[in-house]
Amino acid sequence: MKKQKVVVIVGQTASGKTALSLELAQKIGAEIISADSRQVYLGMDLGSGKVTKEEQAIALHHLLDVADPRKDVFTVADFVEQGSEILDKTLKRAVTPIIVGGTFLYVDALLGKISIPKVAPNEEFRASLETCSNDELFAMLAQKDARRASEIDKYNRVRLVRALEIINTLGSVPEVMPSEKYDVYTIGLSIEKEKLHERIHTRLLQRFDEGMIEEVTRLHEEGVSWERLHRFGLEYRHIAAYLQGTIPNKEALIATLDQDIRSFAKRQMTWLTRDKTIHWYPFDAHEQIIADVEGWLAA
Template sequence: MEKKAYIIVGPTASGKSAYAVRLAKKVGGEVISADSRQVYRDMDIGTGKVTKKEMAGIPHYLLSVADPRRRYSVARYQRDAARTLQSILVRGKTPIICGGTGLYIDALVEGTFLPSVPPNPALRKKLETISIEKLFALLKKKDAARAKSIDWHNPRRLIRAIEIAEALGKVPRMQKRAPEGIKFEWIGIDLPDKKLKKKIHLRLLSRMRGGMLAEVKRLHTRGLSWKRMESFGLEYRWLARYLQNKITKEEMLEKLELDIWHYAKRQRTWFKRNKNIGWV
């Protein structure tokens, strides 16, 4: 008999986490997070990590499982999430995969088999000094096919793709080993532009009042470099620049809010390609 799991996707600030909790209460579910920044410990306010109160007693997995000073790869997420998925099913519960990182969700649900290429520290150090535009141009030269599908706004993914292309000659076509015996129901959560922009604005103000700046200071004090902070993007990038006196507070808030909106639009673009998603 085929077992069922739900996948809740959509742009940031659309209300995915709250929807997942409501659904979990209805179907006897447990939530697997699919967020590439929420896997890291002590990055709570800036990533919008669901709180214990918001969980309302529903178990959540793959939150705060990694040291932010160390890279948590898509391949590791795929492995950890697949094990969690099976564990939930074995206990007779319903898995609910919830998040906005499309690459993570595809790796888990479609069983995408990722190439096993070890990190190249020397190459990464060199590539980290290059602008996003030049990184994208370099990947395009090495592997035009991968360049067409990658999120070129994400320097970590560009560097990883170049790293793989350097090792293998090109980024190989991803093979698929989808989980068997599971029927996935895709649910998309979104809002009209005006409402989503307002939610992004109000959420940013709430996070600032809630101690997001102190969180970033604390991370740096505990050994997270500004350079590493920059790689996480969005809140951590702009707050890090502000704390280094590279921009004013007003500039930081303005650029951050715009950056979050652009990120939300990229998420929409990623998920709109998936015709299995039923939007609510």
């Protein structure tokens, strides 16, 4: 039996995944599944790089705004459960799904390339890590599972502890396998480092102009704790620190955030280069990408 076809778009932050996904979706009549651990949360828009309402009108988007940041903890298991249902329903309607990530762990898990073990919390193990700093936890994870460490926010203590807990319980790293269920065409967007850094900085300034600080202020006023905002990482962590007075001024905020996003993009590339199934293209080669996808779908 012929496998059903799924398109995936991956790339570093600010590499142009959204622009390509919208153009491709319009061209082939596809629907988009967002594979992003922060875009699932309602009201977390600018800080997560969520598509605008106008962009959502171009193509139907799934798994945006499905969780409440004040109380919900949306896990990779939740993503796989909901994403699998959406994938199956979309394919049954003879519509091509485009998975856009984002959070590469989510992409791999949804495609069945990595198993998501059901590991119960181990309070004794967690207690043994309480005296470790975030840097020490990150170093431990990097030694045990370099691939997971390449994507994780190294300041997100909860995720660091959970990743180590899973490895400790299983006694090994969850295996990465080729996708068995779907015929997948994965597009990787390649961009020169200098150009990427320029785009990161430009986008960052634009989001500040559009109200990213005000977004974080509103989230806190609506009941999202400072601790939770820090856990959401990057933009939310830095802006929360700025609003709490830990970062002295906006110039320092922009500088530290800009550098952290660059470091995150570097770690993302470490994850992506290990996947030999990715078809790499220059980030702006939309015409060639669309032609290749159309040819692959027709084959």
